[in-house]
Amino acid sequence: MATQSMTRSASGEVRRVIVVGGGLAGLMTVIKLCEAGVPVDLFSLVPVKRSHSVCAQGGINASVNTKGEGDSPQVHLEETVYGGDFLANQPPVKGMADAAPGIVFMLDRMGVPFNRTSEGLLDFRRFGGTLFHRTAFAGATTGQQLLYALDEQVRRYESIGVEDERGIHIPGEKMVRKREWWDFLGIVRDDTSGRCVGIVAQDLKTMEIRSFAGDAVALATGGCGIVFGRSTNSVINTGTASSAVYQQGACYANGEFIQVHPTAIPGADKLRLISESVRGEGGRIWVPKDPKERRKGKDVPEDARDYFLEAKYPGYGNLVPRDIASRELFLKCFHEKRGIFNTRSAKNENEVYLDVTHLPEEMLRKKLAGVLEIYEKFIGDDPYHNPMKVFPAVHYSMGGLWVDFERAANGSLVNGSARNQATNIEGLYACGECEYQFHGANRLGANSLLSCIYGGMECGPAMVTYRKGMARSSYDVPKRTFELAEKRERDAYERILEMDGDENPYRLHEELAQTMLIHCTIERHNPVLDTVLAKVEEIDDRSKRVGVTDTATGRMNQGAQFVRHLKNMIVLARVIAQGARNRDESRGAHFKPEIPNRDDANWLRTTLAFHRPGERDAAVEYVRGFDYAIAGKSIHITDAVDISLVKPRVRKYETAGAASTNATEGHTP
Amino acid sequence: MSERRVRLKVRRQDGLDLPKSKRWEEFVVDWQPQMNVISVLMEIRKNPVTASGAKTTPVVWESVCLEEVCGSCTMIVNGKVRQACTAMVDALAPNGETITLEPMTKFPLVRDLVVDRSRMFESLQRVKAWIQLDGSHELGPGPRQSQENQEEAYPLSRCMTCGCCLEACPQINDRSDFIGAAAINQVRLFNLHPSGKMHAGERLDAIMGDGGIEDCGKAQNCAAVCPKEIPLVDSIADVGRQATKRMLFGWLLK
Numbered sequence: 009m010a011t012q013s014m015t016r017s018a019s020g021e022v023r024r025v026i027v028v029g030g031g032l033a034g035l036m037t038v039i040k041l042c043e044a045g046v047p048v049d050l051f052s053l054v055p056v057k058r059s060h061s062v063c064a065q066g067g068i069n070a071s072v073n074t075k076g077e078g079d080s081p082q083v084h085l086e087e088t089v090y091g092g093d094f095l096a097n098q099p100p101v102k103g104m105a106d107a108a109p110g111i112v113f114m115l116d117r118m119g120v121p122f123n124r125t126s127e128g129l130l131d132f133r134r135f136g137g138t139l140f141h142r143t144a145f146a147g148a149t150t151g152q153q154l155l156y157a158l159d160e161q162v163r164r165y166e167s168i169g170v171e172d173e174r175g176i177h178i179p180g181e182k183m184v185r186k187r188e189w190w191d192f193l194g195i196v197r198d199d200t201s202g203r204c205v206g207i208v209a210q211d212l213k214t215m216e217i218r219s220f221a222g223d224a225v226a227l228a229t230g231g232c233g234i235v236f237g238r239s240t241n242s243v244i245n246t247g248t249a250s251s252a253v254y255q256q257g258a259c260y261a262n263g264e265f266i267q268v269h270p271t272a273i274p275g276a277d278k279l280r281l282i283s284e285s286v287r288g289e290g291g292r293i294w295v296p297k298d299p300k301e302r303r304k305g306k307d308v309p310e311d312a313r314d315y316f317l318e319a320k321y322p323g324y325g326n327l328v329p330r331d332i333a334s335r336e337l338f339l340k341c342f343h344e345k346r347g348i349f350n351t352r353s354a355k356n357e358n359e360v361y362l363d364v365t366h367l368p369e370e371m372l373r374k375k376l377a378g379v380l381e382i383y384e385k386f387i388g389d390d391p392y393h394n395p396m397k398v399f400p401a402v403h404y405s406m407g408g409l410w411v412d413f414e415r416a417a418n419g420s421l422v423n424g425s426a427r428n429q430a431t432n433i434e435g436l437y438a439c440g441e442c443e444y445q446f447h448g449a450n451r452l453g454a455n456s457l458l459s460c461i462y463g464g465m466e467c468g469p470a471m472v473t474y475r476k477g478m479a480r481s482s483y484d485v486p487k488r489t490f491e492l493a494e495k496r497e498r499d500a501y502e503r504i505l506e507m508d509g510d511e512n513p514y515r516l517h518e519e520l521a522q523t524m525l526i527h528c529t530i531e532r533h534n535p536v537l538d539t540v541l542a543k544v545e546e547i548d549d550r551s552k553r554v555g556v557t558d559t560a561t562g563r564m565n566q567g568a569q570f571v572r573h574l575k576n577m578i579v580l581a582r583v584i585a586q587g588a589r590n591r592d593e594s595r596g597a598h599f600k601p602e603i604p605n606r607d608d609a610n611w612l613r614t615t616l617a618f619h620r621p622g623e624r625d626a627a628v629e630y631v632r633g634f635d636y637a638i639a640g641k642s643i644h645i646t647d648a649v650d651i652s653l654v655k656p657r658v659r660k661y662e663t664a665g666a667a668s669t670n671a672t673e674g675h676t677p
Numbered sequence: 678m679s680e681r682r683v684r685l686k687v688r689r690q691d692g693l694d695l696p697k698s699k700r701w702e703e704f705v706v707d708w709q710p711q712m713n714v715i716s717v718l719m720e721i722r723k724n725p726v727t728a729s730g731a732k733t734t735p736v737v738w739e740s741v742c743l744e745e746v747c748g749s750c751t752m753i754v755n756g757k758v759r760q761a762c763t764a765m766v767d768a769l770a771p772n773g774e775t776i777t778l779e780p781m782t783k784f785p786l787v788r789d790l791v792v793d794r795s796r797m798f799e800s801l802q803r804v805k806a807w808i809q810l811d812g813s814h815e816l817g818p819g820p821r822q823s824q825e826n827q828e829e830a831y832p833l834s835r836c837m838t839c840g841c842c843l844e845a846c847p848q849i850n851d852r853s854d855f856i857g858a859a860a861i862n863q864v865r866l867f868n869l870h871p872s873g874k875m876h877a878g879e880r881l882d883a884i885m886g887d888g889g890i891e892d893c894g895k896a897q898n899c900a901a902v903c904p905k906e907i908p909l910v911d912s913i914a915d916v917g918r919q920a921t922k923r924m925l926f927g928w929l930l931k
Contacts (some may be wrong), residue, residue, distance in 0.1 A: 036813075039813050040813065043812055043813060054739075054741055054747075054749065055794070055798065055838075057747075057748065057798075057837070057838055058741045058742070058747040058748060058749050059741075059747075060741070060742065062741075062742055062746050062747045063742050063744065063746060063747070110815040113815070113816070113817060113818045113819060114813050114815070114816075116818055116819035117808065117810060117816065117818075117819040117872065118807075118808050118810055118819075119807075119808045119819075119867065119870045119872070119873060121827050121830040121831040121834050122827070123824075123827060124822055124823065124824045124826075124827045125824075126824065127821070128821035128822055128823055128824075129818075129821065130818070146831060146834075147831055149746060149835060152746050152835070152837075153831075153834060156834065160801075160806055160807035160808070161807060161808075161810060161813075163798070163801060163802055163806070163807060164805075164807045164809075164810075166802065167802055213787055213793075242741045242742045242743070242747065243740060243741060243743065244741055274710075274711055275711045275713070275716070275743070276709045276710065276711050276712040276713065276716035276719075277712075277713060277715045277716035277719055277743055277762075278743045278744070280743070280744050281744075374828070378746075378835075382744050382745070385745065385763045386711070386713075386744075386763070386765070387711075388765070388767075388768070465813070512723055512724065514719070514722050514723045515723050518723070557722060557725055557734060557735050558734040558735060560691065560734065563691060563692045563787075563788055564737055564787055564788040564791060566735065566737055567722070567734065567735055
């Protein structure tokens, strides 16, 4: 075979790769690809500046150790793995912790307005699961600021032309071609090799369905919190893209691990996050000692308050990891009925106080204004002078698409290996919250922005390597393959438009979400999970009798789009609930009161799920291992967790420094 | 309690090419605690029927984060341009008054309450609202910056590209191609940054021609409607001074 051009296909088309998702992970992937000279088609459900990364508030972790506490990437690695209850493969976590200082410096160079020390250095604050000041932040809208910084760099690439091998500009071609307001429908697989060679997507302004070729495809499509209905997630986080590729054969890992954030505020449309950084800066959680306390929060004297997290976990106090904090709040409110007493309803509400009123207002305004403003605007109360009322809410999915990594001799990753961030479908990559890799059974705060950017930093170079090794460009795959994929999706969409049953898709979603929220989050009981699974099946059946609320063609039709997302959410709900049912232990965010301990002998393993469509019903098959092909090699994967760097031990947040004893030899800051 | 209702009147249109489909539709839904305008729209789509009982399609609108940080859900609520997510029902209609929703008028309509704000992103490209990064590889920390500098930059960088300032600006109309306050504010932001400064001139050139900063009519509506209270009037004045300096003395630098 003649040596093929890296810039043009045999038929003369410019060879691009595809990135789906314009949040931090997707944008970082794009930047890395562009720097390597690979042109990108970037698809996003919404204008990229509106991606869910924008919601992250508190900050991004990096062990820069500017406070003289003896922090290091080694400590960061240990605390992340420990906080995740040892379910994460450790080499990617090491890679991430080692890369973190460089990532924060890069963001600084991009112009992120991080808060500063008096010397003009980056300031760092505390976050959950650590005693170190490790979290860089830009007020309390860090995610927004990071997203904008990467968006700006990608916009720059939108104006830069593509060059061929000889450095000659290809007319009309830009390094980045953005397609915003496009919904991902599925990948295109080569009939013979099974490789992912492109995608099918729908333009949400015209509802046109089209296929696109790409030498490789990366999904950076975020989490699936909307499966649980009202959560801290943006309304676009339905997990539809992960679900679609899962149904096309991608493995889904650790789906049952869903993070519930301890501090959110209620709303009729969503539950809004009150960042962990509020506690990082000294905010305290409490309930009145007297369950029938009638005074307002600010009027309850010190000795009548129960700072229950500080009392039970003196080592980490209000900054215990989220899984623990959420369980304690749940215990106080649901089991002990000691939530804040509401004089109007004459009952104890499911709320506790999050209090910053003892902290200097000037500091709060500089470091937390963005999040306190949310409380002010949506609750209509002044958090600077009245303790806030908060309760847990679904926040993050630790689980997601399974991705590979290649371990280096030093315990980290082989940089640029085509295996990094690769799913089990050759040519399909994933990074960001839609994949499972970094957080084990429970994510530490301020590690998500980091894992998104680090994932993108690995994903881009991996795709570059993969592309170099390709025998045949995706652009040279027969057009028929793309036409068939396009037709499949068009037919599916046509069928949705014809649905005229009696079920309203939004109501059906509400039912699904209620079941998942009440029975499949903080506490899980096997008999109840059986009813959840039955309910999912029932909703799946009823979803076939949906009446589409909008039949408009040729123009924006959110009603029909939602039916598709609903179907995909049902599939993920099954993966999550069945995974939870199977895992008979308690680990991180997955907690079964009847089986309260971790069981490493039987369950120190990754949940690996595959979609098995049956005659009538779809089923999940959980496997202990599988083989997948990449770059001409077959690789055997098992569910064993790589624990080569930090040996598993029981978590003890009661004791200061327990999360970092190996790396610090017992010294705490 | 359960008898309390929320009344909504929505300006609808199926598409820019279908002016005849322009209409008002009224809806009534049950009141719930902590309702905002978006949650009312969410209720309507669960049972898309107008107040008079006629079947209709769910209202089409744009929203993402619902906590006023993504910039998506800008619309005209009771005649005022703002984010719909922070438009709380109890504040707008304490006695069950009808709340009206209309799409922004300064951008091409897509459908119902959705408009196309692409021009705002194109403006960001025009003013080169970015740092000319050498690369994403490790090059050590960025330049040191004073707390004072950070405190000036941070509020400017909270712009969500939501479009309120353009909608409220009298200079944005069919007869003018004024770039608007949002992009000018970005010029100030990047010209303030130690590395961004190195390319300050290019950004100023971009807003010194047609549709640039001189087209500002100083109505100051932009700052009044900005949901993030960005000092847009100050930004326009600041960039205006920079532009004047460049116009007067720029030739010396060439």
